[in-house]
Every structure is written in structure tokens, then in C-alpha cells.
Amino acid sequence: MRITVIGTGYVGLVTGTCLSDMGNDVTCLDIDENKIAALGRGEMPIYEPGLAELVQRNVRDQRLRFATELAGAVAGSEVAFIAVGTPPDEDGSADRRHVLAAARSVAGAATGPLVIAVKSTVPVGTCDEVEAVAREHSPHTIDVVSNPEFLKEGKAVEDFMRPDRIVVGVHSESAESVMRRLYEPFVRNGHPLLFMDRRSSEMTKYAANVMLATRISLVNEIAQICERLGADIRHVRRGVGSDKRIGMSFLYAGIGYGGSCFPKDVKALSSMAVESDCPADILDAVEKVNRHQKMVLANRVIAHLGDAHGKRVGLWGIAFKPMTDDIREAPALTIIKRLTDAGATVCAYDPEAMENARAALAHNRRVELADSPYVAAEGADALVLATEWGVFRSLDFERVRASMKRPILFDGRNQYDPEQMRALGFTYSCIGRPNA
Ligand code: NAD
Numbered sequence: 001m002r003i004t005v006i007g008t009g010y011v012g013l014v015t016g017t018c019l020s021d022m023g024n025d026v027t028c029l030d031i032d033e034n035k036i037a038a039l040g041r042g043e044m045p046i047y048e049p050g051l052a053e054l055v056q057r058n059v060r061d062q063r064l065r066f067a068t069e070l071a072g073a074v075a076g077s078e079v080a081f082i083a084v085g086t087p088p089d090e091d092g093s094a095d096r097r098h099v100l101a102a103a104r105s106v107a108g109a110a111t112g113p114l115v116i117a118v119k120s121t122v123p124v125g126t127c128d129e130v131e132a133v134a135r136e137h138s139p140h141t142i143d144v145v146s147n148p149e150f151l152k153e154g155k156a157v158e159d160f161m162r163p164d165r166i167v168v169g170v171h172s173e174s175a176e177s178v179m180r181r182l183y184e185p186f187v188r189n190g191h192p193l194l195f196m197d198r199r200s201s202e203m204t205k206y207a208a209n210v211m212l213a214t215r216i217s218l219v220n221e222i223a224q225i226c227e228r229l230g231a232d233i234r235h236v237r238r239g240v241g242s243d244k245r246i247g248m249s250f251l252y253a254g255i256g257y258g259g260s261c262f263p264k265d266v267k268a269l270s271s272m273a274v275e276s277d278c279p280a281d282i283l284d285a286v287e288k289v290n291r292h293q294k295m296v297l298a299n300r301v302i303a304h305l306g307d308a309h310g311k312r313v314g315l316w317g318i319a320f321k322p323m324t325d326d327i328r329e330a331p332a333l334t335i336i337k338r339l340t341d342a343g344a345t346v347c348a349y350d351p352e353a354m355e356n357a358r359a360a361l362a363h364n365r366r367v368e369l370a371d372s373p374y375v376a377a378e379g380a381d382a383l384v385l386a387t388e389w390g391v392f393r394s395l396d397f398e399r400v401r402a403s404m405k406r407p408i409l410f411d412g413r414n415q416y417d418p419e420q421m422r423a424l425g426f427t428y429s430c431i432g433r434p435n436a
Contacts, residue, residue, distance in 0.1 A: 077110075207269075
């Protein structure tokens with residue numbers, strides 16, 4: 001099948017590459033000329049395990065190409081995916097301008113019947129608007145389907161190739177049959193390909209993300225109560241998660257959720273609720289708890305430092321979670337800002353996110369970037385673990401402790417064993433455990 005993907009970011013690049021790997025003929029488009037030029041030279045714009053090899057193979061076999069010119073790519077395509085960003089507007093609602101602009105251009109470039117599949121996370125009802133815009137700009141039959149993406153950064157290729165489910169919101173039988181043909185190779189594992197109406201499909205994406213965000217905020221709130229009452233969230237998690245109705249995943253206490261999806265999607269659904277005159281008390285509480293949780297560790301570090309001016313804090317992990325270079329809305333950035341606003345210098349290290357961090361933190365004179373976790377800890381009055389990359393688990397902690405000015409470790413992800421850390425000579429503080 002001939003396919004065009006508009007927007008070659010985390011979602012678009014993974015989508016286009018995985019579809020080409022199933023034998024489709026795919027062109028990935030972007031308005032960012034530098035990104036397309038870099039891809040043309042074989043350079044990856046993002047870090048995503050396994051993706052570079054797939055891109056290389058499919059480019060070599062001429063099933064995958066990258067372009068900035070829409071017209072040539074869309075002509076003859078059966079499906080055009082829209083995978084552009086939907087960042088939050090000032091009022092928290094999702095900004096659909098890029099989606100609608102892409103729809104206009106795609107429709108204008110269509111040379112025959114086309115299915116536009118909206119992969120971006122969009123407010124309920126957006127596909128109706130996309131359809132109206134597309135029909136206005138094309139004499140051909142344009143079907144619009146909602147096809148939200150559920151991949152997790154860090155496991156994106158695996159998630160796309162072997163999805164838990166694929167959701168497609170359709171309005172016509174012919175569009176359903178095109179999408180079934182496209183996706184059947186991906187559900188040979190027996191997982192469902194779910195067809196539904198477009199609004200339910202658009203809502204499914206928000207509902208999934210806010211449920212996961214809610215679990216995180218709820219476990220973080222329980223962790224705070226644990227600390228006050230002398231309970232240990234690690235034990236509570238096991239005790240609660242063993243209940244089949246609840247399950248273990250997304251029950252880790254920490255420094256709050258981040259990334260390009262949960263924060264904006266919680267706000268966007270709340271904004272949709274307000275617009276439709278519906279209460280969104282839980283969503284607002286989820287967001288409020290998360291905002292608070294992002295400050296918990298930073299405030300604790302500041303309380304420990306006393307006067308933060310002239311003090312040095314080492315920080316491990318900047319990406320919003322391990323196995324990605326994505327730092328959008330990363331809790332580490334909130335912690336860095338809070339510490340440097342208070343007068344401390346932060347020396348940070350991340351295994352993959354240094355380039356993004358350099359760009360995002362260039363304005364902050366109190367931030368230094370280290371080229372190893374050991375360098376980040378050197379001379380520090382405190383050390384913060386903000387992202388639980390595997391590489392931070394088994395370092396030479398004797399060396400880390402010896403190089404620090406004051407060996408205190410603030411573990412924002414409950415990665416370490418408190419007794420072990422104390423035996424190594426650290427003062428140790430974590431989330432949701434007694435004496436934290
Ligand atoms: P991104 O910012 O990484 O990529 C978006 C790309 O679209 C950018 O490269 C941008 O230059 C390009 N673009 C914008 N307007 C364009 C246009 N008119 N024509 C061509 N290209 C254009 O964003 P992302 O993280 O891939 O997210 C895309 C959408 O998918 C969002 O709605 C997001 O909520 C959703 N989503 C993201 C994830 C994730 O993990 N990142 C997961 C599921 C869903």
C-alpha cells in the first residue's frame with residue numbers, strides 16, 4: 001500500500017518506519033527541513049531503541065523515504081497519516097492548528113480517493129472538522145478516520161509492531177476495509193483491531209492516558225501519606241498490586257509524571273469537560289497532585305541545604321523517563337529550576353538526553369552538564385536521582401560517595417535499597433518510605 005505520513009516526530013517516524021517494514025511504500029514528510037535533511041544523511045532525530053536499524057533497512061530497500069514536498073508524496077497514496085503535534089494552548093486545550101493545516105494541504109494534494117488517518121491526539125470531534133476541511137479542499141472522495149497512537153517512548157517500535165490493541169474510529173465501510181487491510185499484519189498476535197465511531201476513538205486515547213496519569217498521582221498521594229504514617233510504599237504497592245483487579249503497573253511512587261502526553265492530555269480532557277459544562281474534579285486533582293509531587297524532592301533538597309546559594313547539587317537523569325531522549329515536561333527540569341532559582345548550581349547527566357538538555361537549559365547559568373554520572377556527583381552537597389536509567393543502578397557508589405562534598409542521596413524513583421545506601425555511608429532519602 002502507498003502511504004504518506006505527515007509529521008516525522010516520535011509518532012510519525014515510528015509509524016512510517018514500521019509500516020514500511022511490513023512491505024508498504026511510505027513517504028514521511030515534515031516541515032522541518034533540518035530534520036528531513038538529517039534523516040536523508042542517515043542521522044536519527046530521536047533516540048528510540050531499535051528504530052535506527054529499521055529506518056536504515058527500509059531506506060536501503062527503497063520502501064521508506066523522507067521529504068518536505070507534500071504534493072509528490074500524497075499523489076497516489078491510499079492513506080495519509082497526520083501525526084503532527086497538538087501542544088497545549090494557553091487554556092490547556094489542545095492546539096489543533098497543525099492538524100487542520102496538514103488536513104488542508106493533504107486534501108489539496110490528493111489526486112484520487114484518499115483515507116486521512118488522524119494519529120495525533122486530538123479533542124473529540126476534531127475528525128469531523130478535518131473531514132469538513134478536507135472536503136472543502138478536494139474534489140475527490142476523502143474519508144477521515146481516527147487512529148490514536150498508544151506507543152510508549154522507549155518501547156515504541158515493539159509497541160507498534162505488537163500492539164495491545166489498535167483503535168480505529170470510522171465513518172464509512174470503505175475506510176474500515178482500507179484500515180483493516182493495513183493493520184491486519186500487526187494483529188497476528190490475536191490482539192484486537194477495534195473499530196468504533198470516530199468520537200469514541202478520539203476519547204479512548206484521552207481516557208487511556210488520564211487513567212494512567214491518575215494511577216501515578218494516586219500512588220504518589222498514598223506515598224505522601226505513607227511517609228507521614230510510617231508505612232512503606234514498596235510494601236503497600238506489592239500488597240495492593242497483587243490484587244488482580246488492580247495490578248502492579250503504574251503503581252510506582254516517584255517525582256510525578258512528565259513527557260509530551262500525560263500532562264497535556266490531562267489538561268486537554270479537563271478543558272473539553274469545561275467546554276461541555278461537565279465537572280472534571282478528578283482530572284483537576286490528578287494535575288494538582290502531580291504539580292505538587294514534582295516539587296517534593298526539590299523542596300526536600302533545599303531544606304537539607306539550608307541556604308542553597310553556593311551549594312552544588314548533582315542530578316542523574318534528565319529525560320522524563322528512561323530509554324528516551326525526550327525531556328518535554330520532564331520532572332527533572334522542574335527540580336533543576338527550583339534548585340537553581342534557590343541559588344544552587346546543578347550539575348546534571350543523562351545517558352541520551354544531553355543534546356536536548358543543552359538546548360533547553362542553555363539560558364540557565366547555574367546549570368552545568370556532566371559527561372558521566374561520576375562527574376555530576378563530584379564535589380556535590382547533594383545528589384538527586386531524577387530518572388531511573390539502568391546505568392545508575394550498579395555504579396561504583398564508594399567512588400561516588402568519596403567524590404561528594406556531603407554524601408546525601410535523594411532518590412526520586414525509589415531505586416536503591418535504603419539499608420545498602422546507608423551502609424555505603426550515604427544519608428539517604430526517598431519517596432513514601434519511613435524516615436524519608
Ligand atoms: P513531535 O513534536 O515529536 O513531532 C511532530 C512533528 O510534526 C514535528 O517534526 C513537526 O515539525 C511536524 N509538523 C508540524 N506541522 C506540520 C505540517 N503541517 N506538515 C508536516 N509536518 C509538520 O510530536 P510527537 O511526540 O510525535 O506527537 C505527535 C502527536 O502524537 C501528538 O498529538 C501527540 O499527543 C501524539 N502522541 C504522542 C506520543 C509520544 O509518545 N510522543 C504517543 C502517542 C500519541
